Amino acid sequence: MKPTDIKNPEYFHKVVDCQYACPAHTPVPEYIRLIAAGRYDDAYMINWESNVFPGILGRVCDRPCEPACRRGRVEEEPVAICRLKRVAADNKSEIKDRLPEIAPKNGKKIALVGAGPASLTVARDLAPLGYEIELFDEQDIGGGFMRSQIPSFRLPIEVLEEEVNYILDMGVAAHFKHYVDSLKSLVDNQEYDAIFVGSGAPNGRDLANLPGRKEGDANIDLGINWLDSVAFGHTKSIGKKVIVLGGGNTAMDCCRTSKRLGGDDVRVVVRSPKATMKASPWEIEDAENEDIPIYENHVPHEFVVENGKLVGMKFEKVRAEYDENGKRSLVPTGEDLVYMECDHVLIAIGQDNAFPWIERDIGIEFGKWDMPVVDEVTFQSTNERVFFGGDAAFGPSNIITAVAHGHQAAVSIHQFCSGNSVTKRLDPQVNLVSQKMGFHEWTYDNEIDHDKRHLVPHVDKEIALKNLKLEVEKGFDQELGYQEAMRCLNCDVQTVFTDNLCIECDACTDICPTNCINFIDNGEEDDLRGRLLEPADDRSQDLYVSGELKTNRVMVKDENVCLHCGLCAERCPTAAWDMQKFTYSVTKAGTECA
Amino acid sequence: MSYLRSSFRHPHAQKNKLGYTQANYEGALSTLCAGCGHDSISNSIINACFELSLEPHKIAKMSGIGCSSKTPAYFLSNSHGFNSVHGRMPSVTTGANMGNRDLTYIGVSGDGDTASIGMGQFMHLVRRNLNMVYIVMNNGVYGLTKGQDSATADLGSASKKGVPNMYEPMDLCELAISLGSGYVARSFSGDKDQLVPLIKGAIKHNGFALIDCISPCVTFNNNPQSTKSYEWVRDHKEATGKFDLVPEAAEIQVQNPNELTESIQLHDGTTLNLHRQPDSLDITCRESVLSALEEAKQNQQVLTGLLHLNTNSKDTHDIINTSSKPLNQMSESELCPGSDILESINASLR
Numbered sequence: 055m056k057p058t059d060i061k062n063p064e065y066f067h068k069v070v071d072c073q074y075a076c077p078a079h080t081p082v083p084e085y086i087r088l089i090a091a092g093r094y095d096d097a098y099m100i101n102w103e104s105n106v107f108p109g110i111l112g113r114v115c116d117r118p119c120e121p122a123c124r125r126g127r128v129e130e131e132p133v134a135i136c137r138l139k140r141v142a143a144d145n146k147s148e149i150k151d152r153l154p155e156i157a158p159k160n161g162k163k164i165a166l167v168g169a170g171p172a173s174l175t176v177a178r179d180l181a182p183l184g185y186e187i188e189l190f191d192e193q194d195i196g197g198g199f200m201r202s203q204i205p206s207f208r209l210p211i212e213v214l215e216e217e218v219n220y221i222l223d224m225g226v227a228a229h230f231k232h233y234v235d236s237l238k239s240l241v242d243n244q245e246y247d248a249i250f251v252g253s254g255a256p257n258g259r260d261l262a263n264l265p266g267r268k269e270g271d272a273n274i275d276l277g278i279n280w281l282d283s284v285a286f287g288h289t290k291s292i293g294k295k296v297i298v299l300g301g302g303n304t305a306m307d308c309c310r311t312s313k314r315l316g317g318d319d320v321r322v323v324v325r326s327p328k329a330t331m332k333a334s335p336w337e338i339e340d341a342e343n344e345d346i347p348i349y350e351n352h353v354p355h356e357f358v359v360e361n362g363k364l365v366g367m368k369f370e371k372v373r374a375e376y377d378e379n380g381k382r383s384l385v386p387t388g389e390d391l392v393y394m395e396c397d398h399v400l401i402a403i404g405q406d407n408a409f410p411w412i413e414r415d416i417g418i419e420f421g422k423w424d425m426p427v428v429d430e431v432t433f434q435s436t437n438e439r440v441f442f443g444g445d446a447a448f449g450p451s452n453i454i455t456a457v458a459h460g461h462q463a464a465v466s467i468h469q470f471c472s473g474n475s476v477t478k479r480l481d482p483q484v485n486l487v488s489q490k491m492g493f494h495e496w497t498y499d500n501e502i503d504h505d506k507r508h509l510v511p512h513v514d515k516e517i518a519l520k521n522l523k524l525e526v527e528k529g530f531d532q533e534l535g536y537q538e539a540m541r542c543l544n545c546d547v548q549t550v551f552t553d554n555l556c557i558e559c560d561a562c563t564d565i566c567p568t569n570c571i572n573f574i575d576n577g578e579e580d581d582l583r584g585r586l587l588e589p590a591d592d593r594s595q596d597l598y599v600s601g602e603l604k605t606n607r608v609m610v611k612d613e614n615v616c617l618h619c620g621l622c623a624e625r626c627p628t629a630a631w632d633m634q635k636f637t638y639s640v641t642k643a644g645t646e647c648a
Numbered sequence: 649m650s651y652l653r654s655s656f657r658h659p660h661a662q663k664n665k666l667g668y669t670q671a672n673y674e675g676a677l678s679t680l681c682a683g684c685g686h687d688s689i690s691n692s693i694i695n696a697c698f699e700l701s702l703e704p705h706k707i708a709k710m711s712g713i714g715c716s717s718k719t720p721a722y723f724l725s726n727s728h729g730f731n732s733v734h735g736r737m738p739s740v741t742t743g744a745n746m747g748n749r750d751l752t753y754i755g756v757s758g759d760g761d762t763a764s765i766g767m768g769q770f771m772h773l774v775r776r777n778l779n780m781v782y783i784v785m786n787n788g789v790y791g792l793t794k795g796q797d798s799a800t801a802d803l804g805s806a807s808k809k810g811v812p813n814m815y816e817p818m819d820l821c822e823l824a825i826s827l828g829s830g831y832v833a834r835s836f837s838g839d840k841d842q843l844v845p846l847i848k849g850a851i852k853h854n855g856f857a858l859i860d861c862i863s864p865c866v867t868f869n870n871n872p873q874s875t876k877s878y879e880w881v882r883d884h885k886e887a888t889g890k891f892d893l894v895p896e897a898a899e900i901q902v903q904n905p906n907e908l909t910e911s912i913q914l915h916d917g918t919t920l921n922l923h924r925q926p927d928s929l930d931i932t933c934r935e936s937v938l939s940a941l942e943e944a945k946q947n948q949q950v951l952t953g954l955l956h957l958n959t960n961s962k963d964t965h966d967i968i969n970t971s972s973k974p975l976n977q978m979s980e981s982e983l984c985p986g987s988d989i990l991e992s993i994n995a996s997l998r
């Protein structure tokens with residue numbers, strides 16, 4: 055293999071698994087170290103810069119970082135990255151004075167449709183630069199789905215409001231209870247230099263053709279509409295027996311909310327096997343902990359309505375079969391239909407986008423599935439003044455993705471409004487700094503904690519189920535937060551190898567706890583992977599290959615389970631290995647002007 | 649600060665026949681200087697024992713005094729061990745081996761510990777052909793006492809102090825060959841591909857097995873004027889050939905048509921396949937090996953690899969005809985059969 059190009063910003067970025075997996079590329083290990091040091095304000099601000107909603111995300115983030123976390127490959131479970139974010143948010147002091155200053159108005163005006171995380175992120179990035187921001191949302195308060203969908207027992211309203219208000223208080227002109235029924239009216243309004251559409255994916259899928267759907271309508275709701283109505287206090291109770299259809303996170307929120315509104319026998323029914331349910335494992339676990347059973351392989355057959363009232367549902371039992379391409383089909387088992395009694399059904403089987411308010415003659419091209427054509431890098435639509443982001447851009451996803459979109463769309467809008475090409479974008483800023491302080495001394499604490507992942511304490515179930523607004527998770531206290539923080543391996547402290555200093559004494563190979571380092575004859579990647587001290591079959595993890603050494607061999611390090619312990623650098627007599635902290639910051643709107 | 653080594657290991661670490669991973673053969677975190685050759689040898693011992701699937705509790709690691717003799721703390725922490733007095737590892741090991749012949753004895757020593765203070769004990773140990781592996785971590789200096797030239801320092805070689813050595817060096821391999829050792833090898837700490845198989849062969853050999861392993865002292869003797877530096881050894885070493893142990897050899901290797909392969913049966917049934925160039929040294933012949941060693945020296949070369957092999961030599965137990973049952977497993981009545989028996993033995997000698 056050719057020597058690894060460590061100058062490529064993505065090489066070491068990929069080694070910081072969590073940061074790489076985070077759509078907003080939050081510098082996770084950096085904030086975890088700050089939490090361990092008790093510097094909660096600093097930890098919070100690092101998060102705020104990247105992901106805008108640390109208190110919110112510290113509770114409800116979809117956490118793509120955690121399955122990626124190296125700790126989960128070294129032992130059983132990843133670092134509780136998400137819950138550590140909450141530790142920073144819970145323990146911070148007043149941080150308002152650290153929020154960016156608002157520059158004098160620059161004469162540019164932007165319209166934002168929707169007050170969800172995508173739009174709010176655009177506002178957060180552009181308002182400080184002097185943009186005048188007008189925000190429209192049909193709800194009577196900001197936050198988008200974070201307000202209307204995510205139940206307050208997972209995300210307390212105060213936490214949400216605090217972080218939404220940091221942004222609205224930047225002088226954003228928010229027009230709530232204002233449904234935009236025509237994008238054309240905004241496009242035609244020449245006062246707006248650009249328009250950002252962050253309207254989400256607000257349409258819940260229905261089972262319109264299932265027998266009994268119309269007749270039972272009074273007791274059948276679409277999950278997201280129902281959650282919305284609960285969130286805004288319109289719905290305060292539900293029948294005793296509730297069936298929730300669907301296996302995603304919405305279904306989990308529906309069933310847990312039902313339990314709190316009077317549902318006694320609340321059950322989730324899914325078409326497919328439980329193992330392939332879309333909901334996050336922890337959400338399933340939380341629902342099951344609240345004694346909500348999940349029935350798998352049950353396909354809705356009909357709503358049973360008696361005397362004009364819904365009394366139950368019938369299901370057909372199926373099993374999953376896979377063809378040679380791995381494509382799944384649900385095959386009826388031929389058993390009798392299963393009947394379940396119920397008073398109410400919540401349908402939570404997915405969401406779609408809907409843009410009835412966007413005219414088709416304003417230069418915005420629509421493509422597959424009637425979705426607008428949006429550039430994946432610039433978030434610009436085919437009308438150069440209109441940008442999309444969040445669920446509105448590519449379909450339902452999650453908050454952190456909406457935030458990442460918002461940042462990138464803000465870069466584009468700023469470029470566009472400054473008369474620059476939106477495709478001209480600065481590379482991320484990276485830096486490598488040696489962490490050596492002295493003999494056996496590093497600026498980072500490499501004595502990690504070897505404990506298993508710590509559990510987040512929960513409120514007593516009996517109490518939790520009685521109160522819709524009571525947050526179930528209590529969060530880590532400072533002590534537990536410290537212990538959990540010490541589980542982090544500091545993957546951003548990189549092992550940097552300088553081949554011409556190496557005397558091939560093997561000290562690093564010998565000391566490395568996980569046998570990452572090899573001195574071997576070079577070869578093609580497959581061949582090398584097969585010849586390393588330990589199997590290197592995880593191809594998503596790179597091999598770090600040096601230039602040729604004096605013995606004509608090369609150093610090959612499998613990045614996969616490196617503990618970033620620094621022992622290789624400590625045992626190296628010539629400092630051919632050094633531990634260097636890698637920082638990677640995504641370019642934000644405004645950076646390019648600096 | 650890291651005086652600790654994480655207890656995490658590779659999650660898919662390879663296992664040996666006993667189901668153990670390398671971690672089962674490790675020791676404490678080394679306190680030697682960073683880059684010391686001795687650490688590499690420790691690791692080679694770990695690898696060899698792991699690969700041979702030895703049971704750690706059936707190994708005894710023996711040593712004298714020196715940086716090298718400290719290393720048993722850094723490998724095989726599940727094995728027995730005895731860190732003896734300077735130069736006295738041979739006698740302590742002899743005693744231990746007499747008491748329990750069933751253990752695998754791995755002795756670790758330095759060039760000072762062996763070639764200076766321990767020389768008398770060493771020579772007799774070789775003569776008696778005690779069944780053990782004897783590894784000399786040879787750095788040409790007394791590392792622990794801050795780098796004085798040792799008896800293996802080459803004439804004219806200079807350590808960090810810069811003063812060329814005035815005396816003739818002792819060649820421990822030549823000495824062991826002339827004293828009848830059946831397994832004599834020289835290697836280099838920086839060449840595990842060669843060293844690990846040599847250690848494995850030495851463990852399998854019945855009788856005294858010497859590995860004189862050049863092991864640079866990075867702190868006192870790794871300067872360009874030293875013939876025990878990483879660079880000098882890399883530039884001047886020449887290998888006699890290669891070998892593999894048959895039950896261990898992972899797969900049948902493609903035979904190099906230009907090589908001769910000789911298969912030699914070891915006492916426990918293992919076959920040792922020697923691969924060498926046709927015109928190269930015949931290591932089963934003592935005389936030719938001794939002259940080859942002398943010749944290499946004149947050419948400023950370090951001859952490495954297995955230098956001499958004689959599988960017919962008798963070990964101490966065979967020579968003095970001891971019981972095959974280890975003494976420490978005998979009952980008191982077996983060990984001390986009573987005055988009648990003693991009387992009859994004495995009578996037979998009158």
Ligand SMILES: Cc1cc2nc3c(=O)[nH]c(=O)nc-3n(C[C@H](O)[C@H](O)[C@H](O)COP(=O)(O)OP(=O)(O)OC[C@H]3O[C@@H](n4cnc5c(N)ncnc54)[C@H](O)[C@@H]3O)c2cc1C
Binds near residue numbers: 233411
């Ligand atoms: C039940 C449920 C639970 C969820 N839980 C999580 C979770 O735990 N973690 C997570 O990361 N994600 C979760 N999500 C997904 C997450 O809420 C969304 O992906 C995210 O909020 C999308 O952000 P957005 O800014 O694109 O749009 P949204 O948050 O959907 O905001 C869009 C806003 O635009 C407004 N709007 C739409 N059209 C118009 C119009 N024409 N005029 C004016 N206003 C308009 C809407 O009222 C809404 O307020 C969940 C989703 C659901 C349905």
Ligand SMILES: Cc1ncc(C[n+]2csc(CCOP(=O)(O)OP(=O)(O)O)c2C)c(N)n1
Binds near residue numbers: 758
């Ligand atoms: C009886 C006795 N004499 C002298 C010493 C001092 N001493 C300690 S180690 C050592 C030499 C060690 O040299 P070597 O065996 O080559 O080991 P190295 O440190 O080089 O690995 C000496 C002379 C001692 N410990 N005991």
Ligand code: SF4
Binds near residue numbers: 071125133541
């Ligand atoms: S161990 Fe720490 S730095 Fe490494 S991936 Fe996990 S959270 Fe990120």
Ligand code: SF4
Binds near residue numbers: 549569617619620
């Ligand atoms: S930091 Fe170095 S010694 Fe530690 S695990 Fe990674 S490669 Fe091995």
Ligand code: SF4
Binds near residue numbers: 679686866867
């Ligand atoms: S002094 Fe020399 S022999 Fe001793 S530990 Fe240091 S490098 Fe090794």
Ligand SMILES: [Mg+2]
Binds near residue numbers: 759791
């Ligand atoms: Mg020495």
